[in-house]
Amino acid sequence: MNLPRSIDEIRSEFPILSVKVHGNPLVYLDNGATTQKPVQVLRVMDELYRTANANVHRGVHYLSDLVSERYEAARETVRAFINAPKREEVIFTAGTTSAINAIAFSFGEKFVHKNDEIIISGMEHHANIVPWQMLCERKSAKLKVIPFSDEGVLDMEVYRSLFTERTRIVAVTNASNVLGTVNPVREIIAEAHRHEVPVLIDGAQIIQHGIVDVTDMDCDFFVFSGHKIYGPNGIGVLYGKEKWLNEIPPYQGGGDMVANVTFEKTTYNELPFKFEAGTTNFTGAIGLAAALDYVSALGREALAEREQALLAKATSGLLSVGGIRIYGIAPHKVSLVSFLPGAIHQYDAGMILDKMGIAVRTGTHCAQPVMERYGITGNIRASIAFYNTEEEIETLVKGMRKVTEMFA
Amino acid sequence: MNMTLNDIQDQIIDEFSVFGDWMERYEYLIDMGRTLPPFDIIHKVPDFLIEGCQSKVWLYPSFDNGVITYTADSDALITRGIVALLVRVFSGRTPDEIISANIYFIDRIGLKENLSPTRSNGLLAMMKQMRLYALAFKSKQEHS
Numbered sequence: 001m002n003l004p005r006s007i008d009e010i011r012s013e014f015p016i017l018s019v020k021v022h023g024n025p026l027v028y029l030d031n032g033a034t035t036q037k038p039v040q041v042l043r044v045m046d047e048l049y050r051t052a053n054a055n056v057h058r059g060v061h062y063l064s065d066l067v068s069e070r071y072e073a074a075r076e077t078v079r080a081f082i083n084a085p086k087r088e089e090v091i092f093t094a095g096t097t098s099a100i101n102a103i104a105f106s107f108g109e110k111f112v113h114k115n116d117e118i119i120i121s122g123m124e125h126h127a128n129i130v131p132w133q134m135l136c137e138r139k140s141a142k143l144k145v146i147p148f149s150d151e152g153v154l155d156m157e158v159y160r161s162l163f164t165e166r167t168r169i170v171a172v173t174n175a176s177n178v179l180g181t182v183n184p185v186r187e188i189i190a191e192a193h194r195h196e197v198p199v200l201i202d203g204a205q206i207i208q209h210g211i212v213d214v215t216d217m218d219c220d221f222f223v224f225s226g227h228k229i230y231g232p233n234g235i236g237v238l239y240g241k242e243k244w245l246n247e248i249p250p251y252q253g254g255g256d257m258v259a260n261v262t263f264e265k266t267t268y269n270e271l272p273f274k275f276e277a278g279t280t281n282f283t284g285a286i287g288l289a290a291a292l293d294y295v296s297a298l299g300r301e302a303l304a305e306r307e308q309a310l311l312a313k314a315t316s317g318l319l320s321v322g323g324i325r326i327y328g329i330a331p332h333k334v335s336l337v338s339f340l341p342g343a344i345h346q347y348d349a350g351m352i353l354d355k356m357g358i359a360v361r362t363g364t365h366c367a368q369p370v371m372e373r374y375g376i377t378g379n380i381r382a383s384i385a386f387y388n389t390e391e392e393i394e395t396l397v398k399g400m401r402k403v404t405e406m407f408a
Numbered sequence: 409m410n411m412t413l414n415d416i417q418d419q420i421i422d423e424f425s426v427f428g429d430w431m432e433r434y435e436y437l438i439d440m441g442r443t444l445p446p447f448d449i450i451h452k453v454p455d456f457l458i459e460g461c462q463s464k465v466w467l468y469p470s471f472d473n474g475v476i477t478y479t480a481d482s483d484a485l486i487t488r489g490i491v492a493l494l495v496r497v498f499s500g501r502t503p504d505e506i507i508s509a510n511i512y513f514i515d516r517i518g519l520k521e522n523l524s525p526t527r528s529n530g531l532l533a534m535m536k537q538m539r540l541y542a543l544a545f546k547s548k549q550e551h552s
Contacts, residue, residue, distance in 0.1 A: 022430070345484035347463040348438075355430050363462050377483070378462070406435060407485055 001302040003386075010298070011387050013038040024357030027392045032177055032336050032383030033361055034227045035208060037291070041231060044290040048283050056282045057256055057273070071282045074289035075272070081292045082203075082222060083213040084239050088271040091245070092285045095236035096204040097127040099223035100171070102238060102275065103200055104131035106248040107169060114140045117166045119192075121146040121154055121183070122373060123176040126366045128202045132171060146172070148373070152179035152328035156187065163195045170199045174206035178370045178381065179328025180311075180336045182206065189218050198244060204228055208295070208385070209334045210304040214239050226284060231291030235284030238275065245271050252277040303386040307335035310384045310393055317397035321404055327370075327379055336383035338365075341400060344407045346378045352406060353380075353399045360396075413505055416497050417513035424517035433518050434486060441488030444495065447481035458533050463487045465530055469541040475500050476545055478538060490519070491534055498538050503546035507539060 003010065011017050014036045019026050028036060048070075054063035056071045078090045093099040112118070118132050122145050136143050144167075146159045154172075170192045175182045189199045198220035206212060207224040214222045221240045227233035250257055250268055254277035259267040268274045295303065314337050318324050323342035341349055350362035363378040364371045371378055382396055411419070427433045451468040458465045463484030470477050478499045482488040497513070498506050514520065514531070 345463055345487075347484040348486045350462075351486050352434065355434070377464070406431075406438065 001299065001305050003298055003302050003306070005298075007387070007389060011389075013040065014387055015039065015042075017387060021357040021359070022355050027356075027358040027388075027395050029382040029384060029388065029392070029396060030359045030361050031208075031385040031388075032205060032228075032365075032381060034233065035230045035385055036387070037230055037232070038294055040294045041287050041290045045232060045283055045287045048286055053283075055279055067282060067286075070286050071280070074282075074285040077289035077292050078237055078285075081212075081296065082207075082237075082239060083215050085215055086242060089239055089242050089245065091238040091240065091272045091275040092280050093223075093236045093238050093275075094234055094281065095225040095227070096202060096223050097131075097225075097236075099221075099236050099238035100127055100200065100202065101131045102251040103221050103223075103240070103248075104135045104171075106251045106275075107198075107244070108135040108139060108141075110248050112139045112141050112168050115166060116141045116168045117144055117162075117164060118142070118168060119144045119146065119159070119162050119170040119172075119197075121172045122148050123152070123154070123179055123181065123183075123370055124171075124173055124367070125177050125202065125204065126368070127204075128171055128173055128200075129369070141168070142166075148179075148181075152176065152181045152330045154181075154183055154188075156184070156191075159188065160191055163192075163197065167192075167195060167197050170197055171202065172199065173202040173204070174212075175209070175334045176328065176367075176370070177205045177336075178338050178365050178367045178379075179330065180333035180338070181328055181330040182332040182334060185217055185219065189220075193218070198241075205334055205336075209307060211300050220244055226288035226291065229288075229291055230294060231288035232284045235281045235288050237288075242271065245275065250274050250277065254278040256280075298386070306386045307384055310388055310390065311335040311337065313390060313393045314382060314384065314396065317393060318400060321397060321400050323404060324400065327374055327376075335385075336381055338379045338381045340376065340379045341404050341407075344403060346380045348407055349380055349400070349403045352403045353396075356395070356399045356402070358396055358399050413497060413501055413509050417511070420493060420496070420513045421516045427518075430518065434489075437489030437493075437519075438485045439489070440492045441482070441485045441490075444481065444488055444492040445479060447479050451479070452481070458530055458537050463530075465491055465534060467491070467534065467537055467541075469538075469545070471545045471548075474549075475502055476506065476542060478541075480534075487530070490531055494531075494534055494538065503542040503549070506542035507546065511535065 016036045052067045054067050056068045058064055075087055075090050079087045144162045146154050148154050172188055174185050185201055192199045200221040201219040203222050203224035208229040223238050226235040257269050257274050257277040259269050318339055324339050327338040346362040353360055361381045365381055452466055456466045456468050463482050465482045467480045478495045480491040480495050482491055
């Protein structure tokens with residue numbers, strides 16, 4: 001599958017990719033942490049502040065109307081992008097973390113009680129662990145964890161055995177931010193539904209890597225962040241099935257989320273506004289829609305195909321250095337590779353790579369239990385986006401050769 | 409004549425001045441880390457671990473004849489090099505010398521970026537901890 005423009009042309013649409021770092025061209029391989037923004041997104045946000053800035057849903061005046069319309073159009077863009085059945089099921093949040101916290105709080109308030117159980121996996125980001133732990137603490141509930149193999153594959157047999165009549169919700173990542181593993185979410189969801197248990201899917205590491213279809217997946221909640229898919233930061237999405245969103249209480253109170261307020265009683269607005277208290281990040285939402293349009297126009301399958309080719313090159317290149325161990329070798333991975341060069345500390349390696357202009361993430365990647373699982377204090381993660389090039393992957397491999405020499 | 413704390417700083421600046429690029433500086437730093445005297449395994453406990461680093465740093469002080477001797481270790485070699493420089497500057501000094509020291513060698517040897525708190529390699533935390541030990545020994549000395 002081909003991209004509609006040359007990769008050079010596409011790269012030129014991301015201004016930051018041409019900066020120099022310590023005198024070297026930037027090799028940005030920290031896309032799992034955040035992605036860079038194309039001018040198509042930057043322009044929309046700039047133009048919005050210049051020509052259409054007013055508060056949404058509040059006024060009768062021209063600008064307010066204009067921006068409200070664009071905000072709702074952004075919601076429709078998100079809906080179509082993840083193939084949600086209804087526009088009202090798309091809630092704008094500050095990001096993945098705030099979306100998970102919202103569900104852990106709201107769903108937890110209503111449906112989780114003493115001795116109930118919540119299932120997560122052993123490869124979750126802290127954002128999909130801590131909110132559930134906080135809920136368990138509040139409600140004296142229990143957290144159960146699906147283990148994974150050395151290769152980084154969830155143990156589905158154990159997963160199936162974790163269900164009891166006390167299981168209330170399952171929260172699992174679609175793709176691991178450390179191992180890259182793409183989890184069999186359809187199977188995970190189908191199994192939970194057999195027990196009439198809803199499932200939240202953390203989409204932070206999948207949304208930018210291919211087609212996401214929440215209807216086909218049949219998840220009950222799906223969350224992701226705008227900044228991981230070439231959009232602005234401070235904006236994210238909570239998709240929830242209407243049935244659940246109607247049943248659970250709002251997470252935050254404030255303006256716009258109410259129908260009627262008296263000092264005796266407040267009634268809540270309908271979906272999606274019930275979950276959007278206060279002035280929302282409407283510029284972020286409109287910027288996110290521009291990013292989704294950008295990705296759609298390039299073709300999600302073509303982008304994924306390119307990323308997979310770069311991943312294969314990075315994997316074989318790093319293995320050719322010698323002494324490098326890769327963490328996460330599941331058959332189906334998103335385009336990131338976590339590794340350690342023998343006994344060399346990830347921090348030492350990261351410092352040297354940085355000096356060469358190569359941006360990677362070092363440390364625990366907000367997933368300390370994964371590190372513990374392998375008995376390491378952290379590792380190095382190179383996370384690839386479609387705008388990366390084969391030459392950049394070669395630079396990374398060269399960089400790791402240099403690191404291995406220096407610390408040998 | 410014994411070298412002052414600033415003499416040592418100047419000496420380090422001199423040593424680093426011969427290097428042309430960052431690669432040589434880091435290689436020297438790595439070598440410095442390798443020359444650090446062995447750290448007693450019984451002190452490799454959480455009490456002597458400095459928090460706030462991407463790599464682990466242990467720092468152990470002892471106080472004898474009015475001067476403090478520091479020993480240190482890290483699981484990362486660059487960090488071990490940095491802590492080795494600090495040990496070289498601070499070890500064998502009186503608490504007063506350590507407390508009042510003005511540390512200028514770090515940004516003069518091209519490691520300024522390591523001073524940034526966001527770098528989280530704990531250089532600032534290491535210096536702070538060395539000073540805290542100096543304060544503690546000083547007050548112990550005055551009250552004994």
